[in-house]
Amino acid sequence: MDVSVFGTGYVGLVQAAALADVGHRVLCIDIDEHKIEQLQKAVPPIQEPGLSAMIDDNLRDGRLSFSTQASDAVIHGQLIFITVGTPPDEDGSADLRHVLAVVREIAQHMQDDRTLVIKSTVPVGTAAKVTESAREELKQQGKGHLAIRVVSNPEFFKEGSAVNDCIRPDRIIVGTEDEKAREQLAELYAPFCRSRDKLIFMDNRSAELTKYAANAMLATRISLMNELANLAELVGADIESVRKGIGSDTRIGYHFIYPGCGFGGSCLPKDLRALLHTGSSNGFPMRLLKTVQEVNEDQRQVLFRKLQKHYTAGLVGKSIALWGLAFKPNTDDMREAPSRYLMEALWREGATVRAFDPDAMSECRRLYGYRDDLVLCATRDDTVQDADALVICTEWKAFRVVDFELLARKLRDRLIIDGRNLYSPQQVAAAGLDYVGIGLPYLAPLGGAP
Structure with a gap:
């Protein structure tokens, strides 16, 4: 099938690559010219395992393409996915301005009937608003005779495993009461349902609420x-x-x-x-x-509170090593990450942070810039050099096996606060380290507290 995708953010890019990979012809649209130029070189703007290779393969085979021209996408796609952002307003509600702007643009360029597939995360009732907005625009353009079908098709990707989640979904939720749209979505997703039928059809509002x-x-x-x-x-x-x-x-x-x-x-x-x-x-x-x-x-403050409990005299001048900046492994995403709340609290108290993350170092620098109380280290072991204590924020595989005796020699205060319970308290205590986890009983270091 010919598919167009408006928006090359996290959801749109992964979905587009997966659809192209099973044989559909997919055209992605974005207003960011630099991003499109990079994508045409198979350089995605996000860190996601397997995504770059999938984009490269499908670009080379001609099933995936990128453009900034909305008119091209409307002409190309029988199905048009909307995957633009819905950032939160001040009251917590989802901002639909980008979604509705794309809908109006699609209607302006329509020459034939089209099916719009809302993949963005949107509140209940959005499909109805999209339908109304599209029909108003078509009427103003003198194209009121054209049919526009609106489908709610929420995503259930997990960052760090989004490609696998997309090509091997647990379920595919499709909200529509239009028989033609139902047939189109069944055909589109048939390659993902070979082992069993993963499609669950329902009305639009139920699909929106399911997400x-x-x-x-x-x-x-x-x-x-x-x-x-x-x-x-x-x-x-x-x-x-x-x-x-x-x-x-x-x-x-x-x-x-x-x-x-x-x-x-x-x-x-x-x-x-x-x-x-x-x-x-x-x-x-x-x-x-x-x-x-x-x-x-x-709970975002729990790591800082544990540090405060240990350092009763205050944290001024302390150097805290931090393993993990991303909110979860296999991504560089630091949006609302626990590491951010910890670092900002430490800085307010006059401490210095020495941090390492396998993927999120550049993102951390982008967020916080260059500052005297932030040292981004080349390796996890570099962070503990000249550090008083170690705090673990993200459960990366690279942090699972460590030399505790080395940490006992390196950390001046011989303290580990583990926000992910990666280690055995008995093993850490045997190395002479104070180990504080989440919901774990305290064990004194071998030989008593240092």
Whole structure:
């Protein structure tokens, strides 16, 4: 099929590459000329495993192309995906200006019937607004006889594994009540349903709510586990044992029950705020989700509070090594990352940060620039040179196996605060280090506290 994609951000680029990879002819449009020039060289603007190679392969084979000309995309695509951003407004609601602007532009260039596929994360009722906006524009252009079908097709990609999530989806949600659109989406996604039918058809509003409901459920699991971890510390329990105990229950499972230093990224915090706004605007305060949000906001400070508890005399002049800047592994995304809340709190207290991340160093520099209290190190081991303590914010594989005896020699205060519970407290304590995890009982270092 001939497919056009408006927007070459995270969602649009991954979806376009995956569709091209199964044989569809995909044209991507973006107003950013530099980004398009780079994409034409198979250089994506994001870090995502496997994406660059997939773009390169499909560019070379002619199934994937990039342009800045909206008219070309409207002529090309039987199906036109809308994947532009929906940033949060001050009240937490999703800003639909970019979506509606693209819809009007598509209508201006339409010469035949078209199906619009909304892939952007949008609040309930957006498909109706898009339909109304498109029809108004068509009428103004004297093209009111043309049909425009609007489909809600939310994405469920996880940063760091988005390519795999796209080509091997758990499910494909399609919101439409139009039979022609249903047939088109079934044909489009047929290559992704060979092992089993993953398509779930429903109405537009239900599809729109499904996206927010999924992220709200995940956010709730994370915040609940963090609450239990904080309680475990107070009562002397081991949250890792608790996690294994409840995860073995098939009704619960192990996904998203890992305690940590709070969730971040571009999806869960933003979608939670948008869903809360939807509830509020409909006179329905969502008390549970409000608490989930409050728990997460508080948990973002847990690493700093643990440092404060250890350094009762204050953090002025302290040098803190930090492993992990991205909000999760396999991405360079630092949006609402726990590392940011920790670093900014440390700087306010007069401490210096020595940081390393396998992918997010450039993003950190872009966000914070050059400053005397931020040292970006070439390797993870460089961070602990001349550092007083080590804090782990992101569970990268590169941090899983370490020489604790070396860390005991390097860290002046022999302290590790682990925001992801990567290590065995017994092993760390045996090396003579103070180890503080999330929801773990404290073990004194071998030979007593240093």
